[in-house]
Amino acid sequence: MRVPRFAAALCVAICASALQARADLYRWVDADGQVHVSDDQSDVPPGATVTVQPTRRPASSAPASPDPSASGKAPAPPRAVLSVAPAPGKSPELARVHVLRFQQAGQDISLNVLLGERATCDFKVDTGASVNTVPRRVVKELGIEIKRDTPRISLVGISGKPALVPVVVIPSVRVGTVYVENVEMAVLDTMSSGLLGLPFFNRFKVQIDSAHGELRLTEVDLEKVDGIYGGMGEAAWRQRFQQLQARLVAIRKARESVPEESETIAQNFLDKLDREEARAQAELDELEDRAQEAGVPANWR
Numbered sequence: 001m002r003v004p005r006f007a008a009a010l011c012v013a014i015c016a017s018a019l020q021a022r023a024d025l026y027r028w029v030d031a032d033g034q035v036h037v038s039d040d041q042s043d044v045p046p047g048a049t050v051t052v053q054p055t056r057r058p059a060s061s062a063p064a065s066p067d068p069s070a071s072g073k074a075p076a077p078p079r080a081v082l083s084v085a086p087a088p089g090k091s092p093e094l095a096r097v098h099v100l101r102f103q104q105a106g107q108d109i110s111l112n113v114l115l116g117e118r119a120t121c122d123f124k125v126d127t128g129a130s131v132n133t134v135p136r137r138v139v140k141e142l143g144i145e146i147k148r149d150t151p152r153i154s155l156v157g158i159s160g161k162p163a164l165v166p167v168v169v170i171p172s173v174r175v176g177t178v179y180v181e182n183v184e185m186a187v188l189d190t191m192s193s194g195l196l197g198l199p200f201f202n203r204f205k206v207q208i209d210s211a212h213g214e215l216r217l218t219e220v221d222l223e224k225v226d227g228i229y230g231g232m233g234e235a236a237w238r239q240r241f242q243q244l245q246a247r248l249v250a251i252r253k254a255r256e257s258v259p260e261e262s263e264t265i266a267q268n269f270l271d272k273l274d275r276e277e278a279r280a281q282a283e284l285d286e287l288e289d290r291a292q293e294a295g296v297p298a299n300w301r
Helices: 136-141 234-257 263-294
Strands: 025-029 035-038 051-053 097-101 103-105 108-115 119-125 133-135 152-157 162-175 178-188 194-196 204-209 214-219
Touching: 108 194, 119 136, 133 136, 136 178, 152 178, 152 234, 234 263
Parallel strands: 119 194, 133 178
Antiparallel strands: 025 035, 025 051, 097 214, 103 108, 108 119, 108 162, 133 194, 152 162, 162 178, 204 214
């Protein structure tokens, strides 16, 4: 179920559905204790408690990623890992379903989230957003340094103009019984709250009970979900590659407009373009390595 988008100072690009058509299996138990399973949701009787099992695909047979040390490239960012400790008195199997209480204001759904085991922040829920975002103040509180070579992505702001914003890896995200390590988030200066989008929620089957203020998250195995590679769908992967490729094209085109004021100014201009091109190319190489490791189809890059 899609959560309505919240009105924010920054409009995050919506990720088109990357999941291929699939037939989910619906399982329920009737009043006599009889178990029923169907791939047709219309077969489910009203009021029944249903378990939804998404279609799986075989694990990717993509070639192993080359050793970063052999190529001289920096290692790719750590991958997100879902790690859940069962609640007291509960079995590990039951811990795979998480019921989170949320606050609702209008159409906005808000969760209180603990990041890096030390900083708390309210996060809006938008299961269709193509990125997660976090306020810069929280990143500073976590002691994460944003450097010139920190990867960046382009987001469209309220003015309608794209802006490059840094992307960092938050060491851990804890909300209720859910604990996820190494979560990638775009850093925003203009927001007081964060946003949890598709890259976070595609780890789960999401059900929303607005009447009781409950968000039910059922874990899924991303390695076996159609259309998801390395935690992202087709639209998100394409967007990342297209943005970096467009940056490289723009930098190379800028060489055609070398200042004519003086030789020193011209050389400084070219040196700056060299540094920008090197950073963009390094980000593209790193993204290519991540895509190869995750088994991303070549035509998504």
